[in-house]
Amino acid sequence: MASLSVDQHRALLADLVAPLAPQVLPVADCRGLVLAQNVEARVPVPPFTNSAMDGFALRASDLARAAPTRLPVVGDVPAGATEQVSLPPGSAVRIMTGAPVPAGADTVVKVELTDHGGLGPAPEAVTIEAGAPARANVRLQGEVVGVGATVLRRGNVLDPVGISAAVSVGYGELLVHPRPRVAVVATGSELRPPGQPLGHGQIPDSNSLLMRGLVEEAGAQVVASIVCGDDPAELRRALAACPELDLVVTAGGISAGAFEVVRQTLAGGAVFHHVAQQPGGPQGCGHVALPGGRNVPVICLPGNPVSVYVSFYAYVRGVIGCLRGEARTVLPPRTVAAVAGADWAAPAGKVQLIPVRLVGSAPSGVPLVVPVHELGSRSHLVTALPLADAIAVVPPRPAGPAGEAGVRRAGELEGAGLAGAAAAPRGQRGVSAGDRLEIIPVGWSAQPAQHPADYEEKDSDDRPHPA
Numbered sequence: 070m071a072s073l074s075v076d077q078h079r080a081l082l083a084d085l086v087a088p089l090a091p092q093v094l095p096v097a098d099c100r101g102l103v104l105a106q107n108v109e110a111r112v113p114v115p116p117f118t119n120s121a122m123d124g125f126a127l128r129a130s131d132l133a134r135a136a137p138t139r140l141p142v143v144g145d146v147p148a149g150a151t152e153q154v155s156l157p158p159g160s161a162v163r164i165m166t167g168a169p170v171p172a173g174a175d176t177v178v179k180v181e182l183t184d185h186g187g188l189g190p191a192p193e194a195v196t197i198e199a200g201a202p203a204r205a206n207v208r209l210q211g212e213v214v215g216v217g218a219t220v221l222r223r224g225n226v227l228d229p230v231g232i233s234a235a236v237s238v239g240y241g242e243l244l245v246h247p248r249p250r251v252a253v254v255a256t257g258s259e260l261r262p263p264g265q266p267l268g269h270g271q272i273p274d275s276n277s278l279l280m281r282g283l284v285e286e287a288g289a290q291v292v293a294s295i296v297c298g299d300d301p302a303e304l305r306r307a308l309a310a311c312p313e314l315d316l317v318v319t320a321g322g323i324s325a326g327a328f329e330v331v332r333q334t335l336a337g338g339a340v341f342h343h344v345a346q347q348p349g350g351p352q353g354c355g356h357v358a359l360p361g362g363r364n365v366p367v368i369c370l371p372g373n374p375v376s377v378y379v380s381f382y383a384y385v386r387g388v389i390g391c392l393r394g395e396a397r398t399v400l401p402p403r404t405v406a407a408v409a410g411a412d413w414a415a416p417a418g419k420v421q422l423i424p425v426r427l428v429g430s431a432p433s434g435v436p437l438v439v440p441v442h443e444l445g446s447r448s449h450l451v452t453a454l455p456l457a458d459a460i461a462v463v464p465p466r467p468a469g470p471a472g473e474a475g476v477r478r479a480g481e482l483e484g485a486g487l488a489g490a491a492a493a494p495r496g497q498r499g500v501s502a503g504d505r506l507e508i509i510p511v512g513w514s515a516q517p518a519q520h521p522a523d524y525e526e527k528d529s530d531d532r533p534h535p536a
């Protein structure tokens with residue numbers, strides 16, 4: 070089987086997909102989608118000059134500076150009032166928060182600073198305790214944004230605050246890249262549904278729900294979830310019955326066994342190879358031809374759950390990001406700097422993608438990470454994944470004498486922290502405590518480019534804290 074680098078495999082994926090064509094959707098359906106238009110204010114914010122408090126609107130010049138003033142109350146303006154009210158000089162109008170300030174009024178005195186109790190009908194007159202500055206408690210039309218101001222830009226992800234901003238400036242619909250429609254496929258005759266008793270040789274199908282959750286967290290929707298045995302005809306039938314799709318993601322059935330259902334079924338439109346990574350070495354990608362002339366991109370992951378997990382972050386998330394319009398192409402995952410908090414083994418000649426957890430901060434403030442399981446990056450350690458805060462990306466260690474750790478040879482070792490290095494078996498030593506690493510944050514955000522926790526290097530001393 071051919072062997073590719075991580076970048077070469079990602080380049081194949083990039084050739085399969087492009088951002089989905091934009092559609093106009095109701096704002097209520099846009100949460101999490103990527104804007105395909107700039108949003109320019111159609112109405113000003115606020116749309117009219119209004120009161121920030123429940124109280125009385127009046128002219129500041131009608132109040133004595135240091136003594137109480139009594140004014141007749143000539144009107145009552147609740148929020149939602151649409152008639153235009155104007156304020157004669159020397160009078161006050163009772164007003165509620167958000168209601169339009171009457172023409173002529175330039176200040177609002179809150180009800181607590183008057184002799185009015187607040188509830189019930191408006192009084193005939195009100196006593197204001199002291200003077201008030203002009204413009205107090207008045208929100209001027211357009212003071213937040215005027216008509217035409219750009220509030221959101223093409224490429225922004227519509228989170229709840231983005232949607233509220235678009236609604237506030239007059240939008241009921243937006244031009245967005247639609248949510249990608251994905252089918253997830255788990256294969257293997259050993260699979261049993263969640264919670265069912267297991268016969269000898271059977272395992273629970275954990276990948277289906279793993280893939281569903283990861284796809285949804287990445288901002289796509291799962292429109293079909295197929296579980297099938299090792300019979301290509303069964304897989305072909307299940308795929309043919311799928312609704313409209315933008316992507317198929319499979320797990321399992323692609324390596325060198327006698328019954329590799331995914332390879333056998335998709336061989337015409339997909340290629341299968343080894344990628345120089347661990348775990349997740351076997352990979353495939355291409356197109357699957359579906360009835361009606363549909364030719365849908367497919368990504369084929371190996372079946373081991375940890376391989377599914379790391380491959381999702383390494384590749385599938387970038388593919389979904391491209392379909393969603395987050396980027397024009399398939400980008401590598403965003404990484405942040407970290408420091409190894411322990412020694413661990415890493416394979417020679419391959420990128421190691423190892424689930425890690427945060428155990429504190431290095432002195433410079435960057436996260437200190439250790440593998441989630443003492444068995445390292447082996448691909449069946451599914452129950453350790455809930456501990457993962459990130460996936461560490463360990464560059465390929467050159468094949469050579471033991472102890473020549475890839476990370477360290479790159480000249481990035483910080484300080485000492487070598488105690489315990491001998492714990493890794495001779496010939497497999499990879500990472501040493503104190504080594505600098507890049508980590509892919511997981512599960513924190515479906516929009517990597519907007520993630521707030523961007524760890525900055527502040528100084529060079531990143532040795533782990535003493536235990």
Ligand SMILES: Nc1nc2c(c(=O)[nH]1)N[C@H]1C(S)=C(S)[C@@H](COP(=O)(O)OP(=O)(O)OC[C@H]3O[C@@H](n4cnc5c(N)ncnc54)[C@H](O)[C@@H]3O)O[C@H]1N2
Binds near residue numbers: 257277326350
């Ligand atoms: N002769 C070789 N054998 C294997 C190679 C190789 O290069 N030559 N590569 C190994 C590596 S590395 C991996 S990874 C696996 C990938 O194999 P498949 O993609 O064909 O995956 P399966 O054999 O179907 O399953 C692997 C493993 O994962 C379990 N699994 C599968 N589906 C699920 C699921 N839905 N939920 C939970 N667990 C699942 C399955 O039972 C297997 O234990 O190939 C190696 N072999």
Ligand code: MOO
Binds near residue numbers: 346347349350376
């Ligand atoms: O690539 Mo496999 O996932 O190492 O076990």
